[in-house]
Amino acid sequence: MLPIQGLAASSTVASLFAARARVVPDARAIVDDRVTWTYGALLDRVGRLAGHLRGRGVGVGDRVAILSRNRAEYLELFLACGWIGAIVACQNWRLADAELTHCLDLVAPSLLIASPAEAPRLAGRVEPVLVLGEAYEAAVAGAAPAAPAAPAQLDAEAPLLILYTSGTTGLPKGAVISHRAEIVRNLVMRAEFGIAPDDAYVCWSPLYHMGGAEYSLSTLMAGGTVFVVDGFDGERIAALVEAEPIGWLLLMPGMVGRFADVLEARGTRPRGIKLCGVMADLVPPAELARITRLLGAPYANTFGATETGCPPCSSSLIPVGVAPARLSKQQSPFCEVRLVDEDGRDVPDGAPGELWMRGPTLFTGYWQAPEATAAAFAGGWFHMGDVFVRNPDGSLDFVDRRKYLIKSGGENIYPAEIERVLLADARVAEAAVVRRPDPKWGEVPVAFVAPAAPPGSDALAVELLSACRAQLAGYKQPRDLVFLAYDEFPRSASGKVLRHELERRLPSPTTLAAASPSPPSPTSPTSNDQGPP
16 A cells, blocks of 8 residues: 555546646536537536446446547546546457457456447447447436545556557557556646647547547646547648647648648638647658648657657657758657667667667556566666667667568668658658568568659659669669559558558569569669669
């Protein structure tokens, strides 16, 4: 049991929300296309939903799973479960049935809440299910408010959320996010980006994802308004930009260009935005300049993860109107960082190394996966799996995910190196480099490219390959270019291109050779058969 001093310090996400609701009961808390709830009304609903859950036997440490698209009730479930010490397992409605079954079996929920559209997927497989709508509203209205879990039962280290990691190398893992992590992530975001307590947040990113869940909870702990939007609705988001003061407008890489088109077509004049965007490394530089000019706000040059929050790299911004030639990042002052080699030894400046981190924003571990958790935290640091280089001035340059490394003839090729060259051309809207088995070199890089003005031409292919030859070592040249429409790039909920899906689409080398431009061509031996020296 915690000592009395520990009990006094054990605030939770739900208790901080309740404290804010008592200060600003008439302020708008959540707005979607069906309801507007003030903080006072939301506090009452949260207490009643918590009472209903407790009446069903849901208690401290029990899991409540939710399968739904974005809606206001999703957020009140977070708070109600936090109120009684339960854990919300956020299910990805995009998953195939077999994947969804795995995620549900992993957490063994005491109750599953589903939207009417998703509930049929659970018929005969998961019980009990509470369907959002009439049944859910009746349950909330008919319950007496629950008293919050006692601090002796529930401290800040208690789990609040289970957010699933992408399953690009296997089935998804459940990352456990504690009350402590969410509270500190909120404080870090506000300290580093100057987000005010009453700044609004537009929650369009899926609530089973960090971008939707985490920043919405941050807003509700502070007293701002969360505008819930069901997916990327450019017109709706642009209307909110015109009408509301927004702290951080989250934009994923795959949506930046599309949203800029909407803003230009509407002639949007933002009311006021302090910060926009995320994952600048995945956005063409010309698009970064364009979106920041249209919004009048800098772009977040961050690097974080579900497991870490915005740190380790959350202290640099791209100024308005700038198309950066480099994306060097600043380490957050709220964490510690090491760059290490494969043997866990620190690498010198200028050498690539995997980023290891420790700090108070870190997640707790992976649900029911002790071996994966032990490996991820070996040596007392969280191993991110991302490779960086430290510059002499202390800034950090992202190289790539370690798992995307291409081994070609004994040389290391990081796809991001090639992608940066391709994305620097304003005629390229998207680029992703993947590995292809090769009998001579073991693996070689192949680039998928989405032209900004499709279809792609032979001339564009030749010029892109020429740029690669001018800027990259011979063994790093893409052996082929494959043109693909922008909307055909498979993406995760966070907008990241799913490389394993692209690898499945790779045509055979003979098919590419027959279709390649000539001369020189992407498959021409004179331009591309350049192995390691």
